[in-house]
Amino acid sequence: MDRAExxxxxxxxxxxxxxxxxxxxxxxxxxxxxxxxxxLVFRCAHNLKGGSAMMGFTEITRFTHALEATLDQLRSxxxxxxxxxxDTLLASADVLQALLAHAQRETExxxxxxxTIERLIAVLAAFVGAAATAAPAPPPVAAADAGAxxxxxxxxxxxxxxxxxxxxxxxxxxDALADLGEVSAVxxxxxxxxLGELDPEQCYLAWTLRLLTRHPREEVERCVxxxxxxxxxxxxxxxxxxxxxxxxxxxxxxAAAVRVPVRKVDQLVDLVGELATTHAMLAQIVNGxxxxxxxxxxxxxxxxxxxxxELHEGIMAVRMVSVRTLFARFPRLVRDLAAATGKPVVLExxxxxxxxxxxxxxxxxxxxxxxxxxxxxxxxxxxxxRRAAGKPALGTVRIAAFQQGGHVYIEVAxxxxxxxxxxxxxxxxxxGLLAPGESVSDDEALALIMRPGFTTADAVTQxxxxxxxxxxVRRNVATLGGxxxxxxxxGQGTTFRIELPLTLAMLDGQVLEVAGQPLVLPLIAITESxxxxxxxxxxxxxxxxxxxxRGATLPLVRLHRLFGQAPADDDPTHGIAVIVEHETRRAAxxxxxLAGQQQIVVKSxxxxxxxxxxxxxxxxLGDGRVALILDVPGLMRLASNGRRKTAA
Amino acid sequence: xxRPGPARRPCVLVAEDDRFIRRIATMALERQGFTVLTAxxxxxxxxxxxxxxxxxxLLDLIMPKVQxxxxxxxxxxxxxxxxxxxxVLSSLGQESxxxxxxxxxxxxxxxxxERYMQNLADELDKVLRR
Numbered sequence: 187m188d189r190a191e192x193x194x195x196x197x198x199x200x201x202x203x204x205x206x207x208x209x210x211x212x213x214x215x216x217x218x219x220x221x222x223x224x225x226l227v228f229r230c231a232h233n234l235k236g237g238s239a240m241m242g243f244t245e246i247t248r249f250t251h252a253l254e255a256t257l258d259q260l261r262s263x264x265x266x267x268x269x270x271x272x273d274t275l276l277a278s279a280d281v282l283q284a285l286l287a288h289a290q291r292e293t294e295x296x297x298x299x300x301x302t303i304e305r306l307i308a309v310l311a312a313f314v315g316a317a318a319t320a321a322p323a324p325p326p327v328a329a330a331d332a333g334a335x336x337x338x339x340x341x342x343x344x345x346x347x348x349x350x351x352x353x354x355x356x357x358x359x360x361d362a363l364a365d366l367g368e369v370s371a372v373x374x375x376x377x378x379x380x381l382g383e384l385d386p387e388q389c390y391l392a393w394t395l396r397l398l399t400r401h402p403r404e405e406v407e408r409c410v411x412x413x414x415x416x417x418x419x420x421x422x423x424x425x426x427x428x429x430x431x432x433x434x435x436x437x438x439x440x441a442a443a444v445r446v447p448v449r450k451v452d453q454l455v456d457l458v459g460e461l462a463t464t465h466a467m468l469a470q471i472v473n474g475x476x477x478x479x480x481x482x483x484x485x486x487x488x489x490x491x492x493x494x495x496e497l498h499e500g501i502m503a504v505r506m507v508s509v510r511t512l513f514a515r516f517p518r519l520v521r522d523l524a525a526a527t528g529k530p531v532v533l534e535x536x537x538x539x540x541x542x543x544x545x546x547x548x549x550x551x552x553x554x555x556x557x558x559x560x561x562x563x564x565x566x567x568x569x570x571x572r573r574a575a576g577k578p579a580l581g582t583v584r585i586a587a588f589q590q591g592g593h594v595y596i597e598v599a600x601x602x603x604x605x606x607x608x609x610x611x612x613x614x615x616x617x618g619l620l621a622p623g624e625s626v627s628d629d630e631a632l633a634l635i636m637r638p639g640f641t642t643a644d645a646v647t648q649x650x651x652x653x654x655x656x657x658x659v660r661r662n663v664a665t666l667g668g669x670x671x672x673x674x675x676x677g678q679g680t681t682f683r684i685e686l687p688l689t690l691a692m693l694d695g696q697v698l699e700v701a702g703q704p705l706v707l708p709l710i711a712i713t714e715s716x717x718x719x720x721x722x723x724x725x726x727x728x729x730x731x732x733x734x735x736r737g738a739t740l741p742l743v744r745l746h747r748l749f750g751q752a753p754a755d756d757d758p759t760h761g762i763a764v765i766v767e768h769e770t771r772r773a774a775x776x777x778x779x780l781a782g783q784q785q786i787v788v789k790s791x792x793x794x795x796x797x798x799x800x801x802x803x804x805x806x807l808g809d810g811r812v813a814l815i816l817d818v819p820g821l822m823r824l825a826s827n828g829r830r831k832t833a834a
Numbered sequence: 835x836x837r838p839g840p841a842r843r844p845c846v847l848v849a850e851d852d853r854f855i856r857r858i859a860t861m862a863l864e865r866q867g868f869t870v871l872t873a874x875x876x877x878x879x880x881x882x883x884x885x886x887x888x889x890x891x892l893l894d895l896i897m898p899k900v901q902x903x904x905x906x907x908x909x910x911x912x913x914x915x916x917x918x919x920x921x922v923l924s925s926l927g928q929e930s931x932x933x934x935x936x937x938x939x940x941x942x943x944x945x946x947x948e949r950y951m952q953n954l955a956d957e958l959d960k961v962l963r964r
Contacts, residue, residue: 192858195857196854199852199854200854225898228896229851229896229897232925233851233852233855235925237855237946239925239945239947240855240947254925445857
């Protein structure tokens, strides 16, 4: 196992520990006396310290050490858990997160960050110092035991023969024990050699000590341990039955599951992708064979195709993770937002067991954060307004995940005032997104808030409302091949729904030919393909081209123009119009020909290309050609932008 | 003291609640030819030692359910398990804990720090050849 693998494992585990730490801290805020939670919090910090020390991340070790010392004060009951301390601990968790991120990226904290770190360490140290200098209250265990029944201990005391030479004296132990209660000793002299062989500097004796004491067991142990060196000393509480009645637990959890670095799974996904490409090539060759020669081959290739799909599904299932860990970070977010806005808000989470591709999950975290932020900042009304409307002062934000068909849905709902269509339209006119007097449906009004440059926030708050909000959310979701919709009821709240594909790495694609180049469209986006009838293509006053298909007027996008290529044939009636649909809007894409369907392995475009509009990714086709995969939402955007630009 | 016979792979129990450290230790030890058992809390550690009687135990002091010290104490007190050497895993800044563990019968200790795996190998050599 090399260092890179160790590091990956370390960051993976540390991330989980950190989330666990944060969740336990939030729990602790509600139940400050919960000893189990305190123990958990302490162990999280302790393990982060151990792991970071092993990996040589001294800064993290130093910080977790300070954190651990504070938690030890809380755990031992020397200091109570207050809101103030929980705030400090949550801030510490943030610092740890930042430190881990720096360690992972091999960057150094900025001066401002470093200041925060040092300030927190100082606060934590002051906390521990204050507790130490405060009258050292007796540990609660001892206090509880003070009036307890005396317990009888039997102590087997066997010392190493060279004990005396090391300057230790067994009598010290007996003296120390005598301070705790009644002691009686039975000497075992069976090891004593004949006088002639006796070395006066050696200790041959052993004792069985009996002690009757009210002091807790720890104190008894301490006497014995500190008085002598590592020697075989055993303490029994006579009559007590330590460790009785423990139910055997199932086999250790480790055996039931394996943890694999994501990188390894991704390698397998890639390999399955390559295999699919090779299979497509094979299929193409076999299809080219004369039928009488290829019958058996056709069968076998068909079989490979089915198995490949199963393999693909299987490997994608490995990448699926429950949204639980994603949702786990939101209670903290909502808590902080509620505190910052002065609105009491509670977060409900539903459907944490819903599974999602790991990559999709990572990418959807930001949009969700944004939606939650908006829900608290803009959705939930101030408590006074809520009370006046006859609603409970405590606002509720609900995040729910569920799967339906080939999609996963995540909804963020608030029980706030709802979106005001009239106000949205007014703002849209103000922002120049809508012509004055232009009428829109309620749905269209809601869609307006996702347009670039739109904001209804009266004041740009600390948290959100800079007018880059919903547009960015929608764009991020679209990048994932998903969509964002909103519905709202005045006075009752707003729900944003993100629809996501189950997986990203492979899709069923339709290969298109445009000016001699192959392009790929996700099959799921296509509703139908038609050859435009003569006279069905018109140019509108704003120079938009439309095609009329079965009575519906659809914007016509000539794909070759989009990619700056010369058309093979300029007459639309010689081409094919592929009708695509996205979020209830439709468009017709004009292509030269359709070139078959195949499973497409998505290769994301190098970030160096800056992801040109209208293109989602690339792939390698069965015949070995590289093809771009079209991004339907992007194409829709291009189509409507083009119209607005030419209209203006 | 149970010594590994020439034909048998020596068996070590790693009692540690941190999955990261448990994994590292397991890999390092397996590479060195050990049979590795793991326990993620004190209760499981006690049970595993009683059932499997490993040649050596790596024991973290801070664990859920039953703390490391208590595990050590119970192991040393039970004649059936008292002979199993226990190496204590400790974090930085816990020197007093180390002293206490050694006094309570630990055969050695390891600090979770860099060069952990090398130290682990050295410490195991020391304990098993004693």
